[in-house]
Amino acid sequence: MSLSSVKAAAQAMAPKVATKSVVGAAxxxxxxxxxKVGKMDKTATVCVDRQVEHNLTNKLVTRTTKLLVHDPTNxxxxxxxxxxxxxxxLSKRKHYVLDSILDPTKHQPVPKPSELRIPIPKKRS
Structure with missing residues (x-):
């Protein structure tokens, strides 16, 4: 056997080691x-919806999860x-980072009740 065939056989028998890109690929x-935005610097609250089948009725039920997300540029x-x-x-509850914003101008926040109130003019005496 030649030296190159011995090396090839040793490499074939050696255990395969996962590279860094394979481990974090998923x-x-x-x-x-x-x-919610603006309460904490570089942090926002994001609601993620998922559908789960109910055990008794076998209907799909929507469940919501609130996550804290890191937003480096606010x-x-x-x-x-x-x-x-x-x-x-990144902190006790912050385990996600912003990847991309979809349609930033399309969605407008719902006005708060205090913003909807119309000031009543005072009577002049």
Whole structure:
């Protein structure tokens, strides 16, 4: 046997080691709607909807999960539809980072009740 055939046989018998790109290839990507922005710097609250089959009725029920998302540029606005990606834990509850914003101008936030009130003019005496 030649030296090259011995090396080839040793490489074939050696255990395969996963590379770094293979291990992290299946990152969790979710789509959700921004519900709260501006309370914390570089952080937003995103609601992600999922459908689950009910045990008794066998109907699909919508469940909502609130996630804290890291927004490094403070680009998210309330009402935006966004794509978020899982990352290492950045704080106690923040485990996702903003990937992209879908239709930033299409979604407008719902006005708060205090903004809808029309000021009543005072009577002149």
């Amino acid at each position: 990152a969790r990507v979710l789509r959700g709607n921004v519900t 680009a998210m606005q309330e009402g935006n539809s966004v794509i978020i990606k899982a990352c290492r834990p």
